[in-house]
Amino acid sequence: MKLYRSLCDVAKFRNAFDFGGREVAHWFPGHMAKGLKRMRASLKSVDCIIEIHDARIPLSGRNPVFQETLDVKPHLLVLNKMDLADLSNKQLVPTVLEMMTKSCRFHREENHNYCLMVIGVPNVGKSSLINSLRRTHLKKGRASPVGGEPGITRAVLTKIQVCERPMMHLLDTPGVLPPNIESVETGMKLALCGTILDHLVGEDIIADYLLYSLNRLGNFSYVEKYDLQEPSDDIQHVLKHIAVKLRKTQRVTAITGVGNVNITIPNYAAAAYIFIRAFRKGELGQVILD
Ligand SMILES: Nc1nc2c(ncn2[C@@H]2O[C@H](COP(=O)(O)OP(=O)(O)OP(=O)(O)O)[C@@H](O)[C@H]2O)c(=O)[nH]1
Ligand SMILES: [Mg+2]
Structure with missing residues (x-):
């Protein structure tokens, strides 16, 4: 070189x-506003939030609206789109499990059926991560459509099983941008x-x-x-x-x-x-x- x-x-x-x-680019179409509303509404049944980030923009890629409106603990930040992504996928289930069992809110002996919500700005790889976890833990094929353009997932909160023991479901969500980019x-x-x-x-x-x-x-x-x-x-x-x-x-x-x-x-x-x-x-x- x-x-x-x-x-x-x-x-x-x-x-x-x-x-x-x-001017600042503005892209906050109806499906994002609706998605955010539905995400908030289903927080009660969510045990953990996984927030996916593009590793190339660890600061600019953070949507402050998530911190304001989806303030559920435990909350795991995952940097996607880096070479080590596969490795972190395998570690993800044990990591969230440890976070959930240690957290007071979810210290429920009888609960071995976990529901996690995957959030992030558009096109960061939320659906890819869900498919990859499903492949790793269940050896099953793609359950959520993936694409190179933002705005692929529009259906709000599709519940997808990614693991059998413990029983774990992930909620895929539409990518949401801040209504006002900084x-x-x-x-x-x-x-x-x-x-x-x-x-x-x-x-x-x-x-x-x-x-x-x-x-x-x-x-x-x-x-x-x-x-x-x-x-x-x-x-x-x-x-x-x-x-x-x-x-x-x-x-x-x-x-x-x-x-x-x-x-x-x-x-x-x-x-x-x-x-x-x-x-x-x-x-x-x-x-x-x-
Ligand atoms: N290079 C690289 N590309 C990735 C990675 N993860 C996902 N992608 C690609 O990123 C694009 C978007 O992936 P999706 O899984 O559809 O992203 P999403 O966050 O679900 O997107 P929306 O549903 O539109 O919000 C696809 O072209 C994927 O192949 C990664 O770790 N590295
Ligand atoms: Mg998607």
């Missing part, structure tokens, strides 16, 4: 991102990690924020991956290389004074889509944005 991080390289990068007067920067990190629908923020700006973040963190894996000469802070330049390398170009006809000419231009929108997806799949390396 080449080492680009000379003083000269660092100096040429932006040290702040220009949001250009953008700042544009927090919103951009949430968008980059796929918790907000891309078109509500704009893939062009998400791609630029990704480039800014990679450079800020000295992560230049994109340079070799997309055949650039050196790191760049110019998103158009980077997207052009991505488009050319992956043949995302368009033939257009230009009208000139001496007749029509066919020219090939990069498809910047397709390149931005590819750049963002590569980051989300971990192809640009592991990154902590906070």
Whole structure:
């Protein structure tokens, strides 16, 4: 791997991102408000809450609304989307069991039938975690649909068995964002990690924020991956290389004074889509944005 991080390289990068007067992304559709209400209503039958976080945004990914409205103890925070996720899955059942049996509220001798609620912002892997626990402990297939876009789970509180001894059910819930996201920067990190629908923020700006973040963190894996000469802070330049390398170009006809000419231009929108997806799949390396 080449080492680009000379003083000269660092100096040429932006040290702040220009949001250009953008407003905080707002995505709090009906299913989130309804979901939150139903989650609160079923707290009485819940023995433990598992709150899933995207490990890349341990701070920005926290939804303060959960702390305010779903204040049930025990409450376990799980950092998902990291390589050790499989390992933590296996440890999860013994961990929550210990938490529940130690907690006064659930010190009920006769209760060996546990109900846990899995909460988190959209697309962090709540349903994946439930499926994975079910696979590990019951050797059973997928019970909850999973997808690369936020807002896959909309049905409120589907109860899924994940373990036989002890009998444990998990309640899957729709991902919920805070109704008011703290700042544009927090919103951009949430968008980059796929918790907000891309078109509500704009893939062009998400791609630029990704480039800014990679450079800020000295992560230049994109340079070799997309055949650039050196790191760049110019998103158009980077997207052009991505488009050319992956043949995302368009033939257009230009009208000139001496007749029509066919020219090939990069498809910047397709390149931005590819750049963002590569980051989300971990192809640009592991990154902590906070
Ligand atoms: N790289 C990586 N991807 C993961 C991990 N866990 C889940 N995913 C992916 O993240 C995406 C979202 O997973 P889901 O389980 O649908 O997330 P969710 O929190 O249930 O999402 P909503 O129902 O939309 O709120 C899917 O593409 C999963 O394959 C993980 O540990 N690492
Ligand atoms: Mg889900």
